[in-house]
Amino acid sequence: MNLPPFKLERFFAKYEFHTEYLLCASDSESMSIADLLAMENGAAEKFQQVWLGYTESQGSPALRAEICKLYETIQPEDILVHTGAEEAIFLFMFAAFKEYDHIIVHSPGYQSLAEVARAAGCDVSPWPAREENGWSLDLDELRHLMRTNTKAIIINTPHNPTGYLMSRADYEAVHTFAQERKLLLFSDEVYRESEYDAATRLPAACDLGDHAISLGVTSKTYGLAGLRIGWVATKNRKIYEKMASLKDYTTICNSAPSEFLAEVAMRNRHKLAERNLGIIKDNLAIIDNLFARHPNLFSWVRPRAGTMAFPRLLKGDVEEFCDRLVKKAGVLLLPGSMYDDSRNHFRLGLGRKNLPQAIKKLEEFLST
Numbered sequence: 001m002n003l004p005p006f007k008l009e010r011f012f013a014k015y016e017f018h019t020e021y022l023l024c025a026s027d028s029e030s031m032s033i034a035d036l037l038a039m040e041n042g043a044a045e046k047f048q049q050v051w052l053g054y055t056e057s058q059g060s061p062a063l064r065a066e067i068c069k070l071y072e073t074i075q076p077e078d079i080l081v082h083t084g085a086e087e088a089i090f091l092f093m094f095a096a097f098k099e100y101d102h103i104i105v106h107s108p109g110y111q112s113l114a115e116v117a118r119a120a121g122c123d124v125s126p127w128p129a130r131e132e133n134g135w136s137l138d139l140d141e142l143r144h145l146m147r148t149n150t151k152a153i154i155i156n157t158p159h160n161p162t163g164y165l166m167s168r169a170d171y172e173a174v175h176t177f178a179q180e181r182k183l184l185l186f187s188d189e190v191y192r193e194s195e196y197d198a199a200t201r202l203p204a205a206c207d208l209g210d211h212a213i214s215l216g217v218t219s220k221t222y223g224l225a226g227l228r229i230g231w232v233a234t235k236n237r238k239i240y241e242k243m244a245s246l247k248d249y250t251t252i253c254n255s256a257p258s259e260f261l262a263e264v265a266m267r268n269r270h271k272l273a274e275r276n277l278g279i280i281k282d283n284l285a286i287i288d289n290l291f292a293r294h295p296n297l298f299s300w301v302r303p304r305a306g307t308m309a310f311p312r313l314l315k316g317d318v319e320e321f322c323d324r325l326v327k328k329a330g331v332l333l334l335p336g337s338m339y340d341d342s343r344n345h346f347r348l349g350l351g352r353k354n355l356p357q358a359i360k361k362l363e364e365f366l367s368t
C-alpha cells in the first residue's frame, strides 16, 4: 500500500495548535464534555458508570438506534460505527475495491476520498466541480468518465471545500445513473443537516437503495470532532460485512466513553446543529460584508451549506498570501494547493465563534 502524505492534514499538523485564529477549520465550534452532558438530565451521572471494557464492534445498540433517526429506512443493523469518518473511508475503499478497478470521484475534494482508493490499486478519475458553474457537477461529464471497469462514484454534498449543495434533480440523476449501471455510490454526507435552508436538504443516499453508502460523523454539523465517532449507513450487506471484517484490523471497536457521549449528542442533534448553524449564519453576514468591501481582491461563490467556502484571491499568489497572513497576523487560511487547486483559491472556515476577531485581524493585515 502506497499512501502519499495527506496534504491538508500535514498542513494542519504544522499550524492547528499554534495559531490563534483558525479561519479555515472545517468543523463547527466545539464544546466541553460538561456542556454536552448538561443537555440531558442524568447524563453526567450515567457517564460516570460507563464500563471501560471492549464495546460491540459494530457500535453500541443504543448509539446505532440514535444514528438511525437521521435516516428514513435504515435499521440499527445497517449502521457500522467507526473511529471518525476517516476510518470509515479507509475501510470502505479497501472493502469495495481491488486492483485495476476504476472509480469516479467528486473533485476538488477531501483527499482520502480519492487517495485511499488509489492505494487500494484503483484508477481514479476526478469528476470536476467548476467554479464558473457555481461548483456544480456536470452529468454529461460523468457519462464521459465511465469505463467498462468503473465500480463506483464518490460524491460529497454538502461539499468540502466549496459549500456546494447538489440540486435534488442532479442528486436523483446521479443515483439513477449509478443504479442503472450497477455502480456503488459512496455519499460523504458529513456536512448534512447544516443546510442554510432546511428545505434544500437532500435525502440520505442510503435511503435510496442498496447501491448507496452514506457516511456520517459527529465532527462537523454537530461540532464534536474530539469524539472521533463516525459511521456508515447502508443496506448493502456485502459491503457492510466486508467493512465490519476489516475493522478487526484497525480499531476492533470504538471508545466506550465516546460512544456514550455520541449517543447523548445524537439524541440532541437538532439543538447542536441549530447552535452551530447560528454561528455559521452570523459569520456569513460578516464574510458577505468583507467581500463586498474588497471586490477587487476576492471573488467567491456563496456556499449553501456546511462550514466552508472556497473563495479566490484575485491579486498575488495565494500560497504567499496565506503564509504572510499566518506569520504576521496569526490568522490561518488554507491555500487551495492542499486540494491540488492551481487557481488561487483558499479555504475559508465559517464555523468558529472567533471569526469576527479573525476578520478584524485579516483587515488590519490587508491595510498594512
Ligand SMILES: Cc1ncc(COP(=O)(O)O)c(C=O)c1O
Pocket: 026, 083, 084, 085, 086, 087, 110, 156, 160, 188, 190, 217, 219, 220, 225, 230
Ligand atoms: C468531506 C469530509 N469527509 C470526511 C472527513 C473526515 O472526518 P473526521 O475527521 O471527523 O474523521 C472530513 C474532515 O474534514 C471531511 O471534510
